[in-house]
Amino acid sequence: MSGGQADTGVLAQLMAQAAREGADLATMRAVAEEAGELSAMRALTRLGLADEAARVDLADLRELLAAWRDAKRSVWKAAAGWCVRLVGALVLTGLAVKLGFGGWLK
Known part of the structure; x- marks a missing residue:
């Protein structure tokens, strides 16, 4: 219980x-x-x-907390996106070197 x-x-x-x-x-x-x-x-x-101001303060704090959570979620999404792009770039670079396109850089 x-x-x-x-x-x-x-x-x-x-x-x-x-x-x-x-x-x-x-x-x-x-x-x-x-x-x-x-x-x-x-x-x-x-x-x-x-007091009556506490109601407004709590509403403001909830709004601030919601904004913080949204910002955290956006940061994680952006970081994940950058990691995926970085891995993709590394894979493409590795393929280019493996297939002999590295000579083009010289």
């Missing part, structure tokens, strides 16, 4: 226990939801991501 599923299972067990002991299930769900939101906001605040 993943971490999220285990947490959900524990929460469900605690809520069932509270219901058996007389707590209102709707109240327990509201408490759990509020606690989750409060925890998420605390975590975002600690990370410096709680």
Whole structure:
């Protein structure tokens, strides 16, 4: 079971226990939801991501990361293309020398 599923299972067990002991299930769900939101906001605040500018910053970072990945992919494609051309040139040069066309260079 993943971490999220285990947490959900524990929460469900605690809520069932509270219901058996007389707590209102709707109240327990509201408490759990509020606690989750409060925890998420605390975590975002600690990370410096709680303000409205953080949304724009994250969008910019995602755009920058996508551009970086595109650039990396382009560099690898270009490098592969140059390697293929270099190998082709070497093969043609080898064939030319082997077939006696090397004398033309003199």
